[in-house]
Amino acid sequence: MRQIWITRTGPPETLELREAPDPTPGPGEVRIRSKACGINFADIMARIGLYPDAPKLPAVVGYEVAGPVDAVGPGVTAVKIGDEVLALTRFGGYSDTVVVSEDQAYAIPAGFTCSQAVALPxxxxxxxxxxxxxxxxxxxxxxxxxxxxxxxxxxxxxxxxxxxxxxxxxxxxxxxxxxxxxxxxxxxxxxxxxxxxxxxxxxxxxxxxxxxxxxxxxxxxxxxxxxxxxxxxxxxxxxxxxxxxxxxxxxxxxxxxxxxxxxxxxxxxxxxxxxxxxxxxGHLWEEREMVAGWMRQILTWCEEGKIHPTVDSEFSFGDAARAHHHIQDRKNVGKVVLVP
Ligand SMILES: NC(=O)c1ccc[n+]([C@@H]2O[C@H](COP(=O)([O-])OP(=O)(O)OC[C@H]3O[C@@H](n4cnc5c(N)ncnc54)[C@H](OP(=O)(O)O)[C@@H]3O)[C@@H](O)[C@H]2O)c1
Missing domain, CATH: 3.40.50.720 (NAD(P)-binding Rossmann-like Domain)
Structure with a gap:
């Protein structure tokens, strides 16, 4: 798989594209081939060295992905191979392949692109x-x-x-x-x-x-x-x-x-x-059921046409540094997305 790493604290150029072996989903987990990875301001704070919750660097940050499921682990019942899902991840989201537990994956609302979907979680x-x-x-x-x-x-x-x-x-x-x-x-x-x-x-x-x-x-x-x-x-x-x-x-x-x-x-x-x-x-990971209820309401409103995620731009993985510059230069109007 391909991932964007924050190699050390510093300017956007400290972001680096690296290869790693594909992860295998364990019991109750699903593997997503990401077509869109959300960038959040927290990722920028992590890169600068101002985000206390960030993993120790070097690290792959990123809280959300969207794309098709291509493998499921034992015991998975709600999600199947081929489903297009959006998911919350606790870091590791700047990656073209992500494994999450099945209860963190949600069906992408009808008519939404992966980039629009990744603007939701x-x-x-x-x-x-x-x-x-x-x-x-x-x-x-x-x-x-x-x-x-x-x-x-x-x-x-x-x-x-x-x-x-x-x-x-x-x-x-x-x-x-x-x-x-x-x-x-x-x-x-x-x-x-x-x-x-x-x-x-x-x-x-x-x-x-x-x-x-x-x-x-x-x-x-x-x-x-x-x-x-x-x-x-x-x-x-x-x-x-x-x-x-x-x-x-x-x-x-x-x-x-x-x-x-x-x-x-x-x-x-x-x-x-x-x-x-x-x-x-980011401090509600232990309150999954509560957050899942909010997510289900948001997805219902998407299906009812009440929610319109605004995607500012898509940057390829090779342009991740440019994406961070774009946000820090205050040019984005809406969500900035990395497209593997
Ligand atoms: N607590 C939570 O659970 C949580 C969750 C998500 C996000 N957040 C926080 O919410 C804020 C917005 O996040 P986001 O992901 O929506 O942001 P974003 O899409 O990356 O937007 C960034 C925008 O923030 C404005 N801005 C304000 N101060 C800035 C600065 N010092 N440097 C660069 N831009 C600055 C700029 O727009 P203008 O110049 O037009 O204002 C910039 O375009 C961040 O502070 C983030 O940490 C908190």
Whole structure:
């Protein structure tokens, strides 16, 4: 099989294509010949050396693949050879051949390509947990979605539409047109505008009900100020510490220092009627049944035509470094996919 390895921390050029023997599925496992492997921002953080959950390098990262099953292990009943599936993997996903347990493989919704399917597992499960499980978004709520033009951002847009919420999105200016066609009511260019001032202007000084914030640091402090009473800040990433293509410890430390460590305490939350919620789907591997329920709901909405994964681009395995540059240059509008 062919895999993309992160050989050491550093710029995208540290990614390397290597060959390895094909894995054999064990009891209850299936083997997938990936036609699409999802790239997530966590992979970039792992490459830079900023992702505490990453395996020790050198390593193959990647949380999701889609493609046909070509072998099944003993005892597999729900999946058969030839089925086209999407699957969650705990690392190892930058690979043209992946073995997963059968309960992590789901049939690709009718009419979806493998690249569209691979935009579902991480992005939509994360957005689902934030919007429906923890954030409890209701019709009419105003939701501020940061990095709205990325993979999770577009998933959040789809799910907010299902919930009946109104979206304010932050993104680089070039993405605003596309975001508006997808239903984002107000777009903020966080690189030239102060999002806190803009949110307060747009909401006539009231603030928003929910904020989905994967930027971190100063952004969380500002977010707490533009939540209306009963509002919830959902923290689920810290892209602010990835200031360059290589580790910059000083700017990473500056990002950490900007976290409102002392402000967010139970007394402050009580007195302000605000909540802070944390989401990390990578820490839910022991809650498979719970996550499987969310995944089944997402797939049902796909079949009903309510979900439209936005694929920005496909890069061949040989171009993996270019794919990471593309994301870090903030050029992607939606999901970036590796095609073996
Ligand atoms: N906790 C969880 O379970 C979980 C799961 C999935 C993702 N996440 C987090 O969610 C965030 C988005 O992930 P994703 O996979 O959807 O991202 P993505 O598709 O790779 O999108 C990246 C986009 O983020 C924006 N961005 C913000 N800060 C950036 C920075 N410092 N460097 C480069 N781009 C930056 C850029 O768009 P604009 O300039 O247009 O904003 C960029 O195009 C990440 O922080 C990721 O770690 C968390």
């Amino acid at each position: 991480v992005n939509y499960v994360t957005a689902y947990q934030m919007i429906f499980v923890m954030g409890a978004v209701k019709p009419g709520d105003k939701v501020l979605v940061h990095s709205a033009g990325g993979g999770v951002g577009f998933a959040a847009i789809d799910l907010c539409a299902i919930a009946g919420a109104e979206i304010i999105g932050t993104a680089s200016a070039a993405k605003h047109g596309m975001l508006q066609t997808r239903g984002v009511k107000h777009c903020i260019d966080y690189r030239t505008q102060d999002f806190e001032a803009e949110v307060m202007r747009i909401t006539n000084g009231k603030g928003v009900d929910i904020i989905l914030d994967s930027v971190g640091g100063k952004s969380w402090a500002k977010g707490l100020r533009c939540l209306r009473p009963t509002g919830r800040l959902v923290v689920f990433g810290f892209s602010n510490v990835a200031t360059g293509k290589k580790l910059n410890p000083i700017s990473a430390l500056r990002g950490m220092l900007a976290v409102p460590w002392f402000k967010v305490n139970p007394m402050w939350l009580m007195d302000n009627n605000k909540g802070v919620l944390g989401v990390n789907v």
